[in-house]
Amino acid sequence: MLIPEVEPPFPLTWGFSTRLDLPAESPERRLNQVHRCGVAEASDAVVEADGLWTTRPGLRIGVRVADCVPVLLAGTLADGRPWAAALHAGWRGATGHDDPEPGGGILRRGVARYRALGGHPPHLTWAFGPAILACHFEVGEEVIAAARQDPAWREDLRSVGPSGKAHLDLHGFLRAQALDLGLDPSKEGSVALCTMCRPDLLYSYRRGETTDRQWGWIEIS
């Protein structure tokens, strides 16, 4: 397990699994992930969405990824209860591509849920996990065009790779959104490992591993 390098706001266990972790540690599967922006309250049912949140201690929630970004959020609500979320953010989820809510994207939707429950975004502790990073994330210009719709977009999040095609910095894009949403940069504990660069440790869909995934998960103690 790779653990976010930041002090959690309340007792919890969290992290990003690798090839070396035993499946027994993984959460129960509660999500049918569809590369969109739905964020649901976790229950015992399996729901079609790409993010889960909970206030229930002992409920381990997570997302499965192999190149997309696993996002973990933890913060206290106005009434003092702990709140935790796990989000799956590929380029579609991150940009809100096809999201019926304008200015969407799964991170914006996740933080909006926290606010709706009385949470204060600067109080969130947050971490992005291993994903395909800018060194390897070659994308079509339609992906860049989708990201440019976001108010937090900056042109330096696009670079040009060795083949002359665009690369997107998905961690950087999500970080720009997080800061735009008022999250505190001193409460970030992201683990910036690239799934393509680390075949010893991480599964990568682009490298041809189309079935295995790593988890990003969180559990309120």
Ligand SMILES: [Zn+2]
């Ligand atoms: Zn890489």
